Amino acid sequence: xxxxxxDWLKQPxxxxxxxxxxxxxxxxxxxxxxxxxxxxxxxxxxxHKTHVGLxxxxxxxxxxxxxxxxxxxxxxxxxxxxxxQIQKTLDSQQPDTQFxxxxxxxxxxxSQSRLQWVPVAQVPDxxxxxxxxxxxxxxxxxxxxxxxxxxxxxENPQVFNMGFCLNCHKKVAGENHDLLVKxxxxxxxxx
Amino acid sequence: MSKQFSRRxxxxxxxxxxxxxxxxxGCGPASRLVRREPYLQMPEYTYNGLSTYYAxxxxxxxxxxxxxxxxxxxxxxxxxxxxxxxLNLGKTCARGQATLQGLYNPNRVRGAIKHKRxxxxxxxxxxxxxxxxxxxxxNMDWDAATQVVAESLKNNKPEExxxxxxxxxxxxxxxxxxxxxxxxxxxxxRFGALSMFESRATLNKAAQNLxxxxxxxxxxxxxxxxxxxxxxxxxxxxLSPVSYTRGFSALREGKTKLRGTFVQFEARMSSTAGKxxxxxxxxxxxxxxVALAIGRLAAESLGITxxxxxxxxxxxxxxxxxxxxxxxxxHLAQMFANSNGALAIPGGAALGQSxxxxxxxxxxxxxxLAGNFGKPGGVFFSALAPNQTAYQQPASAQEMADFxxxxxxxxxxxxxxxxxxxxxxxxAALNFMGATKSVSQIISFATFPDETAVEADxxxxxxxxxxxxxxxxxxxxxxxxxxxxxxxxxxxxxxTRATADVLIAAAQLxxxxxxxxxxxxDEVEFLQSKIAPLMSESNGFFEAADINTFAAFFQQYGGWxxxxxxxxxxxxxxxLNRSISAAESKFAGDGKxxxxxxxSPTLAEAGANKPWLQELPDPTTTVMWNTxxxxxxxxxxxxxxxxxxxxxxxxxxxxxxxPVYRYPAIRPDTIAIPFGQGHTxxxxxxxxxxxxxxxxxxxxxxxxxxxxxxxxxxxxxxxxRKQALxxxxxxxxxxxxxxGEEH
Numbered sequence: 001x002x003x004x005x006x007d008w009l010k011q012p013x014x015x016x017x018x019x020x021x022x023x024x025x026x027x028x029x030x031x032x033x034x035x036x037x038x039x040x041x042x043x044x045x046x047x048h049k050t051h052v053g054l055x056x057x058x059x060x061x062x063x064x065x066x067x068x069x070x071x072x073x074x075x076x077x078x079x080x081x082x083x084x085q086i087q088k089t090l091d092s093q094q095p096d097t098q099f100x101x102x103x104x105x106x107x108x109x110x111s112q113s114r115l116q117w118v119p120v121a122q123v124p125d126x127x128x129x130x131x132x133x134x135x136x137x138x139x140x141x142x143x144x145x146x147x148x149x150x151x152x153x154x155e156n157p158q159v160f161n162m163g164f165c166l167n168c169h170k171k172v173a174g175e176n177h178d179l180l181v182k183x184x185x186x187x188x189x190x191x
Numbered sequence: 192m193s194k195q196f197s198r199r200x201x202x203x204x205x206x207x208x209x210x211x212x213x214x215x216x217g218c219g220p221a222s223r224l225v226r227r228e229p230y231l232q233m234p235e236y237t238y239n240g241l242s243t244y245y246a247x248x249x250x251x252x253x254x255x256x257x258x259x260x261x262x263x264x265x266x267x268x269x270x271x272x273x274x275x276x277x278l279n280l281g282k283t284c285a286r287g288q289a290t291l292q293g294l295y296n297p298n299r300v301r302g303a304i305k306h307k308r309x310x311x312x313x314x315x316x317x318x319x320x321x322x323x324x325x326x327x328x329x330n331m332d333w334d335a336a337t338q339v340v341a342e343s344l345k346n347n348k349p350e351e352x353x354x355x356x357x358x359x360x361x362x363x364x365x366x367x368x369x370x371x372x373x374x375x376x377x378x379x380x381r382f383g384a385l386s387m388f389e390s391r392a393t394l395n396k397a398a399q400n401l402x403x404x405x406x407x408x409x410x411x412x413x414x415x416x417x418x419x420x421x422x423x424x425x426x427x428x429x430l431s432p433v434s435y436t437r438g439f440s441a442l443r444e445g446k447t448k449l450r451g452t453f454v455q456f457e458a459r460m461s462s463t464a465g466k467x468x469x470x471x472x473x474x475x476x477x478x479x480x481v482a483l484a485i486g487r488l489a490a491e492s493l494g495i496t497x498x499x500x501x502x503x504x505x506x507x508x509x510x511x512x513x514x515x516x517x518x519x520x521x522h523l524a525q526m527f528a529n530s531n532g533a534l535a536i537p538g539g540a541a542l543g544q545s546x547x548x549x550x551x552x553x554x555x556x557x558x559x560l561a562g563n564f565g566k567p568g569g570v571f572f573s574a575l576a577p578n579q580t581a582y583q584q585p586a587s588a589q590e591m592a593d594f595x596x597x598x599x600x601x602x603x604x605x606x607x608x609x610x611x612x613x614x615x616x617x618x619a620a621l622n623f624m625g626a627t628k629s630v631s632q633i634i635s636f637a638t639f640p641d642e643t644a645v646e647a648d649x650x651x652x653x654x655x656x657x658x659x660x661x662x663x664x665x666x667x668x669x670x671x672x673x674x675x676x677x678x679x680x681x682x683x684x685x686x687t688r689a690t691a692d693v694l695i696a697a698a699q700l701x702x703x704x705x706x707x708x709x710x711x712x713d714e715v716e717f718l719q720s721k722i723a724p725l726m727s728e729s730n731g732f733f734e735a736a737d738i739n740t741f742a743a744f745f746q747q748y749g750g751w752x753x754x755x756x757x758x759x760x761x762x763x764x765x766x767l768n769r770s771i772s773a774a775e776s777k778f779a780g781d782g783k784x785x786x787x788x789x790x791s792p793t794l795a796e797a798g799a800n801k802p803w804l805q806e807l808p809d810p811t812t813t814v815m816w817n818t819x820x821x822x823x824x825x826x827x828x829x830x831x832x833x834x835x836x837x838x839x840x841x842x843x844x845x846x847x848x849x850p851v852y853r854y855p856a857i858r859p860d861t862i863a864i865p866f867g868q869g870h871t872x873x874x875x876x877x878x879x880x881x882x883x884x885x886x887x888x889x890x891x892x893x894x895x896x897x898x899x900x901x902x903x904x905x906x907x908x909x910x911x912r913k914q915a916l917x918x919x920x921x922x923x924x925x926x927x928x929x930x931g932e933e934h
Contacts, residue, residue: 002195026211036222063238070240075233116226124220 043115044104045153052149058141065131065141073117080109120154121145127189137172165189230265237265245680246273246749248663250656251286251293252385252795253358254278254431255663255673257749258287260680267291267657267681272433273749275732278669279433285793285807287433292801293638293655294681298874300640300652302329302686303336308627308648312640312872333688336651340697343605343632344374344705353603354379355594357610358386358585360661360677361576362718366691366709367607370698373708377603380594381585384616384796384866384885387898388789389429390542390551392587396895397537397551398572401559401769402761406572406582407667408555409758413441414568416532418453419485419523421478421554423538426463427792427810430538431668439466451532454523456481457540459787459821459863460856462810471523472858475785475901476776477513478541481520482553483773484509486560488524498767500556512775514858532568533561540787540901544776547893552771559767565760574672574757576664577725583664589896591617598626605632609653609690614642615870616796618885618898620844636690639800641873653690658683660691660714662722662750672757674725676750689714718742722751730755776899779891780843782906787863788884794867799877809865812852813919818881821854821863822907830909834922837912840864842905844889847882850914862907 008014051061059065064072083089083105092102108115121144123129134144142148146157158164166184173180182188230237237243242263249256249270257276261269270290274281298313306312344352354367356379367379386392391407399405412418412425412435425435442451455464456471456478464470473481487501510517527533537554544550555570563569575582586594591613597603599622606627613623627633627646635647644650653659658679665673691714698705711717719742725731726741730753735741745751778785790796791809798804805816812819820838822830832838836851840862849864857863868881891899 006195006200029211036224037220039223040226064240068238068241070238072239073227073229075230077230077232112231114228114231116228119225119227122220122223122225 039118039120042118042153044101047101047152048148048154049150049152058148059135066135068132069128069130071131076105076109076115079105121156121160123160128191129189143168234265239264242268245678246275246676246747247657247680248360248661248675248677248749249283249287249290250359250659250663250677251284251290251797252428252432253383253663253666254433254668255359255665255675256283256287256431256433257675258283258290259749260657262680265681267294270657275748276673276675276750277671277752278431278665278673278675280437282433282437284433284436285804286795286798286801289798289801289803290657292803294657294684296639296800296874296876298640298800298876299638299655299685300644300650300687302652303331303333303688304329304650304652305331306644306647306650308633308646310645312645312650313874329686333651333686333693336649336688337693337696337700339649340634340651340693341700341705343634344697345701345703347604349375350377351602351604352376352607353594353597353605354607354609355611355613356381356608358383359610359663360656360659361664362661362677362714362721363609363691364583365721366694366717370694370705370708374704380590381583382591382611382613382616383585385428385790386585387588387616388540388543388866388900389538390547390893390895390897391430392584393542393547393551393893393895393897394537395582395584397548397555398761400548401552401555401766402572402763403765404572404759404761405584406575406759407584408761409571409573409667410435410438410534410536411568411571412438412534412536414532414566415442415534415563416449416451416568417526417530417534418442418451419456419527419533419535419554419557420453420463420467421456421482421535421537421550422541423536424461424463424789424792425536425538426466427461428790428795429463430666434668452526452530454526457787458785458858458861459789459854460811461789462792465811465856469523470856471515471519473513473515474858475540475787475861476544476546476778477509478544479546479549479553479771480504480509480773480775481513481515482535482537482550482557483771484520485524485527486553486557488521489528489557489560492521492525492528498556498560500553500767500769500771501560503770504773509773527557527561530561532563534558534563534568534570535561540789542893543898543900544902545778545891545893545899546772546774546776547897547899548895549772549774551895553773556766556771559763562763564763565758570761571758572761573667574665574670574753574759576666577672577674577728577751577753578721579664582666587892587896588618588621588898589892592621592890592892595621595623595626598623599629601629603630605634606630607634607636608643608647609636612637612641612643612797612873614646615873615883616885618844618888618890618900619883620889636693638687639874642871645872651690651693652685652687654679654683654687657681658687659689660718662718669752670756670758671752671754673752674722674750676722676745676748678746691717725751728753776902778902778904779889779899780904780906782842782904783860784905784907785858785861785901786840786842786884786887786903786905787861787901788866788888789863791865791867794865796867799868799870799880800874802876805876805880808919811856812854814852814916815918816880817916818849818865818868818884819852819916820849820907821852821857823857823859823861824853824855826859827851827853830907832909835913835915837910837914839908839910840887840905841908842887842889842903844903845886847884847886848910849882850916852916862905 061074062071092099169183256279257273259273272279272281272283453467454469455467458475483504484506490497535554535557537551558570617623633647634649635644636653637644661677663675698709733744793807864884869883870877
């Protein structure tokens, strides 16, 4: 039986059928994977540029970047510490508000529920990325994340792939051979 | 591979499949469908993605092992041993690992409850992960609860108020003791099923009789060459299992000395006996006789005058009564005599008999013969914990019976219960359940809706151990004097409150002598007052000049301990110069079989509500989620019993029905039942599962007041029904069941 199927598949018509089946499967799988790589919507279209424009430092809201692997998302208490003193925020509860962006913040603070943010800058699980080392080496946030004073919801200015990392690591190492070895060693990021 | 589809074709196809998968999934993140929740209020010392570790103390038994709990984003995610703690040096047992499942248990009591006795506290069918889950929900606030406690303290005569407490935590016991001492309330009584099955009182009494000093003996298994254990299941639940397991591994490792030998004497092969070089299946009740006979033969083999203690026993008689061959006894005696590091340990079922005290004394006398007191590999008195002046022995079963009698006589009007579940843990024959009817007010501080909480008028739940402050004294198991410290690793999940805080607040509210007995702001201030004297002690693991620094170190390291060996050497001068009765023990009941109840090594007394432990196969039988009765296959064949046949077991005290496990490693005249299941409450994972062997145990005690739980003879009858036990071992692979070649 199996032999007959194989024989049939080796004929031109069979080969075409295999090709079509493979393409169909491939497109379906590609579509499925592209779905997993599409981010869900943010709970608030957070205007980074407004906050940066007010002179707030990145590390004020994301202090984890200087302390550990993850920069972190500020606790709602931190948002509220400033926002509860801002008239706009309090006014956002009016029905004809001009500041609808603030509505979810007030609602979540009042109900003590958590805003579910969607991470923008992600690396695969097999990469051990640590913010702290990069900040300690004098890198600025915008070197990787772009100029936040021009963005509302954060967007990645580039793909965080291995080429991006290595380009920068090589540039930083320059002529320093020992540093180059350290910064390009596989186990520096994959352990 | 079939003829049509070659191995080569298969490999080709598999290769193409693997390559396609690799190309399609690429090297990106597995998914962008990720959401992250920030804290509502982030503690300042926490950072996203960084774990925070807290040192605390395990509450799954009273041994006091140190834990380090990993927390992430405010949730406890893994418990491991505290490597600094001299007791467990970074190790835990299975129950310590499963402590997280107590914290996250869906059937916890969620707030203060006024309750009608006997009413169910939760609904097993309800969805525990639904926020609207109504079970064990609060129906009163904590101010009202404190008021209730204050009034019961104030409106009753002090001698009519009683505290019944568990073996852990010690700080709460100290608080209740202070309150009792200052106000005339009856001194708190402590009890736990583990201490009952360990026969602690007997061990203590025997030590007192032989050495003239009270204390809990410490057996240095690690330093010995030959270890004889009479019923002590020290690799399972006995006294301090993690520490004894470490000692056992030192005995076996043989790096710095010869690999040690281990012989276990008991009628049923426990998982401790399973690790032994020799398992001596003596007839229950002949332990004292066998120990004395070994002593006599060993003395003869050494060529010394037979000490008085061994002189009266006849080895021939001992051999015939115990069912051990005389040659075996002689060979064991020679092994014991010729070793330069022999150690004998009495414990467990061997002491839980009518002559248990004689057994304990006889076995301790073997150590006197070996002359190992205070030497490496010998017997010591355990180091007393830092803030302790004498060994505090838990109540024996006899003392519990007296306590129950006081309840029945109406001498106790208010009963506070914490950390113990007497309705389940005490044998039904003691009638604790009936005695509750004579107590007008019962207040339970149970974290879980256990059987005793069901019989209470109020339940004012304490935090889970991982949410609590406290300390636990290490009673035995470490050379050093250790006070293991506990601190909350997470904020409490529910509207529970620390019992110490409730008592302090209630005492303040009650005023007068109560308020002056507990003049503290809260539990932490009380704890600091208890550890403050340690600052002036020498040889501490750390030192600090002021209490805040000291308390911070105490939390950080998980307690305080000394750096020197604090064990005492027993005075064995007269140990060989007395007489010990070699008479067999008496058995209650006229059944054909000796009954050996043993504590389940995986569940112990309070593990039944943790699915990890339920799912963990019993080390000897691999049975999970149930209770069974072990019967020797030869006996089972005689009675026509196959695996899973339900039998009715009748003792003087009660009747149980249990499925049979044909266990080759048990004497044909003995049956054994594990303790740990048979709950009628205690949450969805524990309830209506298995049976409780304490229902079979009557009110028989030994001379030290411990329960003679292994001193029963029972009838076994076939019922004709079957109940399948779930077990890990393959019946087909191990026993050939179903292949027509059963063996």
